[in-house]
Amino acid sequence: MYCENCGAELPDNATFCSSCGKKIAHGQNKNVYIALLLTFIFTGLGSIYAGNTKKGLILLGVRVLLIAIGVFVNIVLILAMLVWAYAYFEAYRDVQIANGHSNPNFINEFKGWNRNNQIIAVLIIAIILIFTVSSCVSILTVNSYSDDDSNTHYYVSNGGSSSSSSSHYSGVDDSPHTIAKNDPDWYYDHYEYGDNDKIDEYLESQGYD
Structure with missing residues (x-):
């Protein structure tokens, strides 16, 4: 689990944070769906909700930096999209750790879920993958059109x-x-x-x- 105050990773039975000294509240019961929704709204927000503030801010900072660079170099926006997709995995993992699972393993946990939860998980993953791939394809297409326009302008001029x-x-x-x-x-x-x-x-x- 993580310290809500500083984001340090702690043993499951920790009472106080060894990094900042804050008392640890056990049994937080964080909701994974809320974490995923927050991640969709803002990269890293799901991890912050789960108590891993440090990781959430790093993910947010990296994505903002890549988007800023992508304004000038379109291809970099693909990396920004990959960071956005990766943030979902981290949000899920951080929620599991916050809820007392010291070493979460999505594959093993998925096998133990009931049919409805498995279907929901597959749909969420499919939506994330489709959105990520379609966005990357759009970025590559726009970049290709930009190159064609530059060549055409050079030809006419x-x-x-x-x-x-x-x-x-x-x-x-x-x-x-x-x-x-x-x-x-x-x-x-x-x-x-x-x-x-x-x-x-x-x-x-x-x-x-």
């Missing part, structure tokens, strides 16, 4: 001779006129009307306004 066109037409003539004829759809999406009269006429003849 350099008159159509950029790494974007080179990667799209690797090993072939990637001059604007050739691209317009070979792939007018792609070129039309990346071309500013009025830059080249011949290309304008060609695209108009192909039905592009």
Whole structure:
């Protein structure tokens, strides 16, 4: 179990905290569902509710730091999501310790639960995993779109001779006129009307306004 005052881990039979001296109240009977809900609201809050204030604040601090970095580097937001998911496991473990289980083991405890509790546990885990995976996929998708937009902007601003066109037409003539004829759809999406009269006429003849 943990000291509610300083978060130090203590033996199950401890009467006073060996770290701060506070008297330990036994039989706290913390509710695991409340801890999980608090974790959903705020990372680390479930551990704080269970009495492990130190761990809860560390989880919260790490996630806030990763989110701050993620504002500038999107991929780091994936780590923030993983910390959020991990906080649920720690909240469950801290509640079990607060309730007198010195060495909680989720797998063994799961096997001993009744059918209804097992179904609830599976649903909660599934929701956490789905939310985490979908968020990570969204972050990766946004990051990919950002890279594509940067390449497109670079292509247009350099008159159509950029790494974007080179990667799209690797090993072939990637001059604007050739691209317009070979792939007018792609070129039309990346071309500013009025830059080249011949290309304008060609695209108009192909039905592009």
